[in-house]
Amino acid sequence: MSRLHIDFAQRSWRRTVFHTHPAVWAGAALGLLLCGGAALAGYQVFEERQQRFAAIERAAQRQAIASQPRQPAKSAVQITEAQAAFVNAAVLQLNLPWRDLQEAVAAATPPTVALLALEPDARKRVLKITAETKNSDDMIAYIEQLKQQELFSGVQLLRHEISQLDPNRPIRFQLEAGWSAP
Structure with missing residues (x-):
């Protein structure tokens, strides 16, 4: 069922x-x-x-x-002309070709010449060199050696004097050498 x-x-x-x-x-x-x-x-x-x-x-x-045109950002600090000139001068001094200048001067400097000062002027691209030597022939030879360096263009004697205080009576001279762009 x-x-x-x-x-x-x-x-x-x-x-x-x-x-x-x-x-x-x-x-x-x-x-x-x-x-x-x-x-x-x-x-x-x-x-x-x-x-x-x-x-x-x-x-x-x-x-x-x-795609928007760029607008120069306004600086919050206003720089005066004197400050800008000072900063630009400092930048020029920092960008001096020190190594090239020193190597060129060292290559041209004989043992008879004593370097006393190197004063570069970055704006004029001029190097003032103060040196001493025992006689005028060494001074003239040194100037000719500097003129033969490729870095320097236009080496000229600015002044010279015989030191009367020193018993050896060295000739102290100053010359100016313009340098070309490296």
């Missing part, structure tokens, strides 16, 4: 859950998993899209900034 299923109880959610077939539950769980995966994938696509829009907006802002 076949079994009869007679159920006179009222419908409730508990009875519905209890009588639901396990395959339906498995399908519902699988559906929920698929919906969760789809939601996660959709969220990732949404985030990537937002990042791309933000990158495009930043690039557009950079391009807009780059």
